[in-house]
Amino acid sequence: MIGDLHCHSRISDGSMGLEELVAYAKRMGLDFLAVTDHDTMAGIKRAAVLCERYGVSLIPGLELSVLDKSRGRKAHILCYLPDKTVLIDAMCSKIINSRAKAGTQMLKNVMRFFPIIAENVLKFSQGSLCIYKQHLMCALMEAGYTGEMYGDLYRELFDEKDGSCYEPVEYPDVYDALRVVLSSGAIPVLAHPGVYQSFELAEELAKKKLIRGIEYYHPKNTNRDT
Template sequence: MQVERRVSLSKIDLHCHSHFSDGRLSIEELIDRAHNMQVDVLAITDHDTVAGIQSAMNYQSGQKRAMTLIPGVEISTGWHNFDIHILGLNLDYRDARLIERLELQGQSRDERARKIAEKLEKAGVAGCYERAREIAGVGQITRAHFARVLLEKGVVDSLEKAFKKYLGKGERAHVKPQWIDIPTAIKWIHDAGGKAVLAHPGHYDLSAKWLRRLIVEFKQSGGDGIEVIHSHLSPQRKQQMVDYATEYQLEASAGSDFHFPNRWTELGKNLSLPEQVVPIWHNWIFKPLSKRESA
């Protein structure tokens, strides 16, 4: 029997990716790493899919160390020609309507991927779709997979250059995505019983005026929270996110946006929220999963 409890936990990470989207680790490897980093609560938030969550639940239920898994997803949206990501947290990942809706996003991803491959072929790089699909494996195909293909083929010498020369906005192989809008993503999340959080607002290439406009429209559309703490934020930028959360009465979330082991991001690292914000999880009931807890 699982034990339900409200507790104060030391390490909460509500944003990471597995190989079901553009992460490098399998579900099992991701959970093992979270244990090694002493994470207490983990949300797996793959891009436009919840396909890996049941496997994560099953795997964690056999572990000795307890950890709460929060079902999540990161939904891609379009807003004034910007790609904006909305996290859906603590939702019903088995909801048939949600799964059907996310499958539409997956179809859009695949259509975009084929167009990217066509542009790369015109630029003299053939066979990219097939290899990107192979790298993606069970996961959603993303631009990150094409970047890895370009690196493999020696077309570029870094993943960053793959985006700067080919895949980034305005470059030779860029294809404008056809994502849903922000209000639609929020509705999908709410319909599945989850909370909608504006992901990594400090990373968008927006002026202060446009970022504020984004946050206002997100709030007006029914958004619940903002990711106050995420990777690569300066102390000044973190304070700005805290100020936005306070000003617009949005709950605060924290996530590493972990994709693979590297020196810049790590599961559960430096994600403590300041006291003046309301955590997105403030009224959640945590259900620790482990072999011990479920025995």
């Protein structure tokens, strides 16, 4: 069987709507698809209907944003097949609220430096729960200020240490989050450890039997990472 265990839709920062995503998976010959939007399972019921229609097996999940406090770094945890979602939903709601505030402020920050208006960004964030940095970059790309999503301009504006327009989001501690994930019956997998230099954290969590896997195949994983 062939599938993709890490997919985002427009509900978070993906470039495709749910039906586009499922239809694309079918065209690519995938047998299964994990819909793992950032900090939400809002699209899972719709994804289940679409996957049944297109003949693709669905693995419900999400990608949880957490903070590795001991190292001062973010990390992402893929959470698959939760039995109960009440506690996960409550935790995600706090993250989404914080991200929505940060996204609105980042939009204001960007508008101070570039002659774009809110409507330029909101058309890219349509269907999403909040404004993501990627939506801001899409508007800047459309206006001709850059030709790439994650290039020099992205780093200049949104680098977490000294980006001129960056606003922080409050994330739960990784251990608190994993307690909720495991109590919900979900399968936790550390996502793309190379992105946030989470290799020490991966080893730590594995030794404590708090994760069930580590994402091996990811576009941002280098050969050295894998």
